[in-house]
Amino acid sequence: MNKALFLGLALSLLPIGCRTSNPSTTTSTGRITTGQRNQQAQPFAKGADIGWLPQMEASGYVFYNDQGVRQDCFQILKDHGINTIRLRTWVNPSSDSISGHCSKDETVAMAVRARKWGMRVMIxxxxSDSWADPGKQKKPAAWEGHDFPKLLTDVYEYTFEVMTALKAKGVTPEWVQVGNETPGGMIYPEGSTANWAQLAQLINKGYDAIKAVSPQSKVILHLDQGNNRERFRTWFDNARSHGAHYDVIGLSYYPYWLPGNPDYQLSIDDLARNMNELVERYGKEVMVVEVGGEDTKPQNTYDMLVAVQRRVKAVPNNKGLGVIYWEPEGARSWSKYPLSAWGNDGKPTKALDAFLAE
Incomplete structure (x- = not known):
């Protein structure tokens, strides 16, 4: 989903902003070992990507709980069943109110805060220095002009640096994504899917750096349009044939962004079939790492979230790991983003109650 295109237009009036353990053992090829398969299933991940939160707080935005009492956003999320926090990290972001922040230091600070609240962490x-998504995968400015061998080093060193900074603060991410919504690849043009051999090498440098610091962290590769089975099969067949290493397949699912803005009921079964087929075909775990629905239709979004959680939990052999809402706290009154789970009164909408229902 190309959220950045929407946000670049809709958030132009914002004063301040930012877009954006389960121990495992893996082989050198990224395959899950027999010992890992036999582990007792960890609690289902009910998550929130909240990269905007520091900027919202800095701008003076106030969060209220269901009773209208001012409260820390983390407390409100936790009281609604959220147990996992997802955080994006950009290489050298600007201080731009829309597309800045989310630097290494800011991300580490947020991860520390999440752990203090007892949350699991995904990085x-x-x-990139800003949004990377299906619409663009622009390499960081500091990496421009580097030849491919140097880009491989860049990916490894940057990934290692962030993971080491997290470890130094006592944070072990349970999951780490190498790339964000990468149907066309990442770090263009060298890492485009037009050159899968190079893309796989870039992925593996990220994978190797993560495992060097935190071998128990599970590495995720992430595509959008989670209901699009052909999209995932083509991409992950290529990942397999080119030797890309990973542990988990991450999916985005946004009915709102599908052509014609259809109701989720028209695509939810395709999402379920896709997840089941991915597990069977590739032997990996799956996770909906981004989901969202219209804030003005809280009942529909609630129903969709319940349905998504049920479909993920129904994936065979406990290989459906969890569901993460993208920026539920990003109220439209602050962000102009239409898919939060927060009302203009500063309180969460009914949609967020779905994480208590399942």
Whole structure:
């Protein structure tokens, strides 16, 4: 989903902003070992990507709980069943109110805060200075002009640096994404899917750096349009044939962004079939790492979230790991983003209650 295109237009009036353990053992090829398969299933991940939160707080935005009492956003999320926090990281972001922040230091600070609240942590490497998504995968400015061998080093060193900074603060991410919504690849043009051999090498440098610091962290590769089975099969067949290493397949699912803005009921079964087929075909775990629905239709979004959680939980052999809402706290009154789970009164909408229902 190309959220950045929407946000670049809709958030132009914002004063301040920012877009954006389960121990495992893996082989050198990224395959899950027999010992890991036999582990007792960890609690289902009910998550929130909240990269905007520091900027919202800095701008003076106030969060209220269901009773209208001012409260820390983390407390409100936790009281609604959220147990996992997803955080993006950009290489050298600007201080731009829309597309800045989310630097290494800011991301580490947020991860520390999440752990203090007892949350599990996912880190999302965009490998860019700003949004990376299906619409664009622009390499960081500091990496421009580097030949391909140097880009491989760049990916490894940057990934290692962030992971080491997290470890130094006592944070072990349970999951780490190498790239964000990468149907066309990442770090263009060298890492485009037009050159899968190079893309796989870039992925593996990220994978190797993560495992060097935190071998128990599970590495995720992430595509959009989670209901699009052909999209995922083509991409992950290529990943397999080119030797890309990973542990988990991450999916985005946004019915709102599909052509014609259809109701989720028209695509939810395709999402379920896709997840089941991915597990069977590739032997990996799956996770919906981004989901969202219209804030003005909280009942529909609630129903969609319940349905998504049920479909993920129904994936065979406990290989459906969890569901993460993208920026539920990003109220439209602050962000102009239409898919939060927060009302203009500063309180969460009914949609967020779906994480208590399942």
């Amino acid at each position: 999302d490497f965009h490998y």
